[in-house]
Amino acid sequence: MFTEIAIVVFLTLLNGLLAMSELAVVSSRPVRLKILADQGSRGAATAIALAQDPGRFLSTVQIGITLVGVLSGAFSGATLGARLSGWLVEQGLSASMANGLGVGSVVVAITYLSLIVGELVPKQIALRAPEAVAAKVAPGMKLLSRVALPLVILLNGSGKLVLALLGQSGSSDEKITDEEVRTVIAEAHSAGVIEAEEQEMISGVMRLADRTARGLMTPRRDVEVIDLEDDPAEIREQLRHTQRSRLPLRKGSSDEIVGVVVVKDALDGLLEGRPVDIEALAREAPVVSDRTSALTVIEKLRRAPARMVLVYDEYGHFEGIVSSGDVLEAITGVFEDEETGEPAIIEREDGSYLVSGWMPIDEFAHAVGLGLDKEPDYETVAGLVIDTLRHLPSLGENFAVGGFHFEVVDMDGRRVDKLIVRKLPS
Structure with missing residues (x-):
């Protein structure tokens, strides 16, 4: 009798191992498995291979669970149940009552054991550390898949056929959406992995990629511009009092920006008492459409000698500028203006x-x-x-x-x- 009990306990533990393996591999995040594999974990590399062919992997697990269930049922009813019924008859119960009570008690006990040891506890372990568990069980699951290869091929092929009849390709869309990334970031913040400020900046970077040049730029009405037709004395005063490090240049009321001057270049000459030709100091600034993507604008900004990009609309009208400060504000949030103190x-x-x-x-x-x-x-x-x-x-x-x-x-x-x-x- 003890041999039969040991076999049932072993089969229950085996069922739990299979259930844990299934949930661990399915719920593991590929990125984390990839990190473990890059660190030298062969089990993680095997788990990645199993996850890439879910039909074959699930067929392997199902074969194991079904086989364990059949063997466990046979031992519980035919062996342990019969032994317990015989013992109850010896204690004075009628044969019919002893048979029902004996088999029923064994089924209830083994069912309870299977639910706790064979399902609930293993699955909770798998959910707590899916990648670590998957890396440990993957080699064993790969070996089982090879041993049961004919049945695995049959079940996997049958499953794909049924999916095709239902109009399903059998492949799933595993692309990560923006909302999923934001959810992961929020979870990391709740767990204390990242600070609130870091969370906001990461969200800002994600929003940045969805913007256009118009969403990044400082609009024309807020852009300080040097008019080359102004009196030189007025230009010198403007250079002295400006809070900007770079200023666009234009001629009169023209909508055409002729270049960008770095204020320091002009002030060097003024401080030395030399006459300064502002137009000669102008640096070229690339021009982009107001519908240009933010990432393209940033790439042009990185290569621009003046560290400034000019934004024009489809009709050729000057709409604004994009500087490195505008990009920074898009990530960290708009800075309050020192003069107005106006928050967004x-x-x-x-x-x-x-x-x-x-x-x-x-x-x-x-x-x-x-x-x-x-x-x-x-x-x-x-x-x-x-x-x-x-x-x-x-x-x-x-x-x-x-x-x-x-x-x-x-x-x-x-x-x-x-x-x-x-x-x-x-």
């Missing part, structure tokens, strides 16, 4: 938000949790207002979109300056 967004005591119209729409959506189209036709909160209303708003005009209520509370001429944004009740 302020959360008020009642839970509403005071929002500047110039705030980038992706940063605003991230801050308040607003869902947006994949590629909106606007770059700022003001653009969202105009795109929704389809006209230039008037003071006090309001509307609702995406579960939020927007109210225009300040206009700067024809520019949407300030809004109050409230989240609507569910």
Whole structure:
């Protein structure tokens, strides 16, 4: 009897090992397995190979689990159940009652053991450290797959045939989405792996790739420009008092930027008392369309002698500039202006938000949790207002979109300056 009990316990443990192997390999993250494999783990490399052919791997596991189940059922009912029934008869019970009680008790006991030792505990172990478990069990699963190769081929082929009849290719889309990456980052922050500031900057980098030159640029109205037709004394005063390190050059009211001057180059001559030809000091700046992707703009910015990119629209009108500071703000968030001290967004005591119209729409959506189209036709909160209303708003005009209520509370001429944004009740 002890031999039969030992066999049942062994089969239960084997079932648990198979269940743990299945869940560990399926739930392992390929990136982590790749890291372990690069560090010399042969088991991780084997686990990657198993995961790349899930049909064959699952067929192997199912063969093992089914075989264990059949053997365990045979021993529990025919052997242990019969022995317990015979013992109960010796104790004075009737044959029918002893048979039912003996077999039933053994089935219940083995079922309970199978659920705990053969399923729940192994699967919890696999979920806690899937990559480590997968690396350890993968060689054994590969060996089992070779031993049961004919049955594995039969089951795998049959499974693919049924999938084809159901209109499924049998392949899955394993591409990682932006939302999944953000979820992983949020989990890392919750676990204390990264700081809140690091999380925000990583999110900023992800948003940066979705922007265009228009979403990165400092708009034309905020760009300080040197007019070459101004009096030289006026130009010298502008150079002395500017807070910028580089300034675009233009001639009169022309929309054409003729170059970019590095302020230090001009000040060196002024401090030495030499006459300075500003136009001669001009450096070339590349020109991009306002719809150019942010990554392309950054690549051009890296190669630009003036460390500045000029942005023009499809009609050839100058729209703004992109500097390294604009790229940094896209990652870390907009810096407050020292003169105005105007933040992009302020959360008020009642839970509403005071929002500047110039705030980038992706940063605003991230801050308040607003869902947006994949590629909106606007770059700022003001653009969202105009795109929704389809006209230039008037003071006090309001509307609702995406579960939020927007109210225009300040206009700067024809520019949407300030809004109050409230989240609507569910």
